[in-house]
Amino acid sequence: MRRKSITGRWLVNGVGVIILVLVGLVVAGTMALRYVYYESVSAALYEYADTTSGTFSVYLSDSSYDWTTASREFLANFRDRSQVEVQVLDADGNVQMTSTGFVPDANLRADWDAATSSNDGYGLWNGRYSSGERVMSLVTLIRQDDAVPGGLRVVVSLRLVDRQILVISGILIALAMLILFFVMLSSSYFVSSIINPVKEIGRGARTIATGNYRHRIPKRDNDEIGDLCDTINYMAGEIGKAEELKNDFISSISHELRTPLTAIKGWSETLSQIGDSNPDLTKRGLQVIADETDRLSDLVEELLDFSRLQGGRLAVRSERFDVIAELEETVLLYRPRAERENIRLYYVETEDIPPLMGDKDRIRQVFINIMDNAVKYASEGASIRVEAARVGGTVQIVISDTGIGISEEDLQHIKEKFYRVNKNGSIPGSGIGLALADEVVRLHGGRLEIDSTLGKGTAVTVTLPIPTDADK
Ligand code: ADP
Numbered sequence: 001m002r003r004k005s006i007t008g009r010w011l012v013n014g015v016g017v018i019i020l021v022l023v024g025l026v027v028a029g030t031m032a033l034r035y036v037y038y039e040s041v042s043a044a045l046y047e048y049a050d051t052t053s054g055t056f057s058v059y060l061s062d063s064s065y066d067w068t069t070a071s072r073e074f075l076a077n078f079r080d081r082s083q084v085e086v087q088v089l090d091a092d093g094n095v096q097m098t099s100t101g102f103v104p105d106a107n108l109r110a111d112w113d114a115a116t117s118s119n120d121g122y123g124l125w126n127g128r129y130s131s132g133e134r135v136m137s138l139v140t141l142i143r144q145d146d147a148v149p150g151g152l153r154v155v156v157s158l159r160l161v162d163r164q165i166l167v168i169s170g171i172l173i174a175l176a177m178l179i180l181f182f183v184m185l186s187s188s189y190f191v192s193s194i195i196n197p198v199k200e201i202g203r204g205a206r207t208i209a210t211g212n213y214r215h216r217i218p219k220r221d222n223d224e225i226g227d228l229c230d231t232i233n234y235m236a237g238e239i240g241k242a243e244e245l246k247n248d249f250i251s252s253i254s255h256e257l258r259t260p261l262t263a264i265k266g267w268s269e270t271l272s273q274i275g276d277s278n279p280d281l282t283k284r285g286l287q288v289i290a291d292e293t294d295r296l297s298d299l300v301e302e303l304l305d306f307s308r309l310q311g312g313r314l315a316v317r318s319e320r321f322d323v324i325a326e327l328e329e330t331v332l333l334y335r336p337r338a339e340r341e342n343i344r345l346y347y348v349e350t351e352d353i354p355p356l357m358g359d360k361d362r363i364r365q366v367f368i369n370i371m372d373n374a375v376k377y378a379s380e381g382a383s384i385r386v387e388a389a390r391v392g393g394t395v396q397i398v399i400s401d402t403g404i405g406i407s408e409e410d411l412q413h414i415k416e417k418f419y420r421v422n423k424n425g426s427i428p429g430s431g432i433g434l435a436l437a438d439e440v441v442r443l444h445g446g447r448l449e450i451d452s453t454l455g456k457g458t459a460v461t462v463t464l465p466i467p468t469d470a471d472k
């Protein structure tokens with residue numbers, strides 16, 4: 001498709017229309033001007049013809065003059081010959097005498113014909129002499145005793161009037177050009193104020209597209225284009241953050257994989273060296289290898305779950321299960337580790353909890369993820385408290401710790417995938433535990449909420465709905 005430019009569109013749609021309007025205005029203005037001028041000339045001509053024919057009639061009424069002598073006398077005393085020409089016409093409309101004395105234009109008969117066919121005895125004509133000069137003429141029929149012995153023709157040149165009209169329309173054209181010039185000037189400024197930033201945005205967006213997410217498009221004005229800059233910058237920032245999170249994720253996952261792999265490799269080498277000589281050490285080594293393999297497969301499982309979650313393929317069974325049993329199992333699972341790490345683990349037993357509907361394995365995974373974090377981020381000597389309660393139509397499970405806590409700013413992102421507070425820190429993690437837990441709870445129609453104060457501790461509340469027929 002042919003590329004269209006904004007400037008081209010502006011020239012056609014904006015400037016083109018303005019030029020058309022201006023040309024129309026100038027043409028209409030000139031025509032109106034001409035009409036007004038010619039009207040006033042003809043009005044003056046009628047008035048003048050009336051006085052002139054009046055004067056001529058006075059000569060004619062003198063009984064001692066016949067038509068020819070009266071005409072001669074009248075023309076001899078005519079004063080305005082420099083401005084107008086007066087001709088005396090005979091009964092057939094032919095010129096008998098003129099005030100200039102020159103041979104009149106033979107073509108001029110239209111006004112006479114008009115005068116004879118009209119009721120009032122006037123005939124106006126407006127045209128060119130054969131010399132090319134534009135004139136206006138008015139014939140007045142002279143009546144004497146009900147007969148028409150001839151007429152008078154008054155002729156004025158329109159040269160001056162035409163020149164005047166030309167000058168004024170010249171001024172109109174100049175004015176139109178001036179207007180056009182200012183319109184072009186102001187709108188070319190306007191168009192370039194759009195085109196230049198758009199070009200700049202295009203360049204900026206291309207730079208961002210090459211992976212330079214730190215690049216920011218400078219915002220010039222606080223208008224729609226400025227908003228666009230803001231949006232693109234925001235987008236670049238968000239993509240950059242996502243990219244960073246992904247990179248962090250890859251590095252922490254690599255780290256997660258490396259630790260068990262190192263242990264497995266180390267122990268397998270040790271075992272192959274010692275042979276059967278030390279059964280106790282062999283047993284311990286095999287145990288470590290088994291544990292680390294479990295850790296690896298857990299991690300792989302978590303990653304698989306996560307990719308299923310991303311693809312919307314996370315399957316959740318729906319069957320009746322005892323949520324308290326899953327919670328207790330999680331507590332049991334973590335008790336030895338808590339003791340080892342000198343963390344007090346309290347479990348508040350509850351009875352009045354009905355069975356829930358859902359996937360018990362996934363719910364246990366949620367508890368494990370939360371508990372794992374509580375232990376992982378607990379400081380030495382901290383305590384963890386696990387309790388469940390029935391609140392209205394829901395079961396609330398709260399796992400709280402007096403660990404390191406989370407800052408308010410991090411708390412907003414904590415449930416996002418790959419998000420980790422202490423990215424390069426010593427504590428291993430992938431940043432997907434909470435994201436996964438949140439999604440699983442959501443799929444069960446529940447909520448996962450996190451309350452935390454930096455340095456004080458964290459409380460994670462899982463709220464799950466009790467099915468309406470649970471107590472039956
Ligand atoms: P990770 O695998 O890093 O633990 P999670 O999604 O489970 O990923 O948790 C995300 C981040 O939330 C963790 O990196 C940690 O900084 C913070 N976090 C989660 N639980 C706690 C807690 N109980 N105390 C302090 N920080 C926590």
